[in-house]
Amino acid sequence: AQTVTQSQPEMSVQEAETVTLSCTYDTSESDYYLFWYKQPPSRQMILVIRQEAYKQQNATENRFSVNFQKAAKSFSLKISDSQLGDAAMYFCAYWEVYGQNFVFGPGTRLSVLP
Amino acid sequence: SQTIHQWPATLVQPVGSPLSLECTVEGTSNPNLYWYRQAAGRGLQLLFYSVGIGQISSEVPQNLSASRPQDRQFILSSKKLLLSDSGFYLCAWSVRRNYNEQFFGPGTRLTVL
Numbered sequence: 001a002q003t004v005t006q007s008q009p010e011m012s013v014q015e016a017e018t019v020t021l022s023c024t025y026d027t028s029e030s031d032y033y034l035f036w037y038k039q040p041p042s043r044q045m046i047l048v049i050r051q052e053a054y055k056q057q058n059a060t061e062n063r064f065s066v067n068f069q070k071a072a073k074s075f076s077l078k079i080s081d082s083q084l085g086d087a088a089m090y091f092c093a094y095w096e097v098y099g100q101n102f103v104f105g106p107g108t109r110l111s112v113l114p
Numbered sequence: 115s116q117t118i119h120q121w122p123a124t125l126v127q128p129v130g131s132p133l134s135l136e137c138t139v140e141g142t143s144n145p146n147l148y149w150y151r152q153a154a155g156r157g158l159q160l161l162f163y164s165v166g167i168g169q170i171s172s173e174v175p176q177n178l179s180a181s182r183p184q185d186r187q188f189i190l191s192s193k194k195l196l197l198s199d200s201g202f203y204l205c206a207w208s209v210r211r212n213y214n215e216q217f218f219g220p221g222t223r224l225t226v227l
Contacts, residue, residue, distance in 0.1 A: 035215070043202060043220070043221050043223075044218065044220060044221070045204065045206075045216075045218035047215055047216075050215065091157060091158065093216075102148075102160070102216055103160075104150075104157050104158040104160075105157060106157035107157045
């Protein structure tokens with residue numbers, strides 16, 4: 001079965017600095033998607049960024065970018081110019097193409113210090 | 115545009131009482147539907163998913179059940195709640211194609227006393 005691991009339960013970053021959240025996963029499939037979701041205190045889950053496994057180019061969305069290492073099964077999220085509104089739980093998730101369900105990691109709680 | 119609704123937003127129930135949480139999706143047809151539970155400070159645990167009316171797959175054996183009486187309606191139920199059922203319940207939907215993203219509802223906070 002696929003698993004997603006986030007080894008950092010909590011992290012903190014100074015406002016305007018850069019932080020990287022780690023995620024590793026285990027799968028024998030070659031065709032899948034990876035996601036980072038953000039859950040602020042409101043508890044609403046928000047998609048931050050997605051990466052298709054067949055694409056070598058790392059996905060980027062404004063201040064958010066990923067470092068996708070398919071051979072190492074690693075999918076880290078980099079947040080640049082951190083803002084107070086970035087404080088949230090961040091979940092890494094895996095979805096297998098032709099599969100029916102997502103697998104979520106346990107989450108990393110990010111604090112942004114003023 | 116698509117929207118997803120969950121109710122109630124919060125619920126306090128005694129142990130042994132029944133449960134019914136409802137989720138509805140608007141603006142799309144034939145979605146995949148999901149129920150997740152998030153315990154305090156924990157990640158998301160997939161409970162059930164459905165690819166069509168009356169089609170339910172269970173990921174975790176427990177005293178909860180799910181039903182999909184209509185295409186865009188997903189219900190989470192229990193006949194007798196346990197203390198361990200407390201948590202935050204999230205409903206989500208996704209389109210049924212190769213490209214997938216899950217859209218989450220606002221959630222229901224359930225406290226079992």
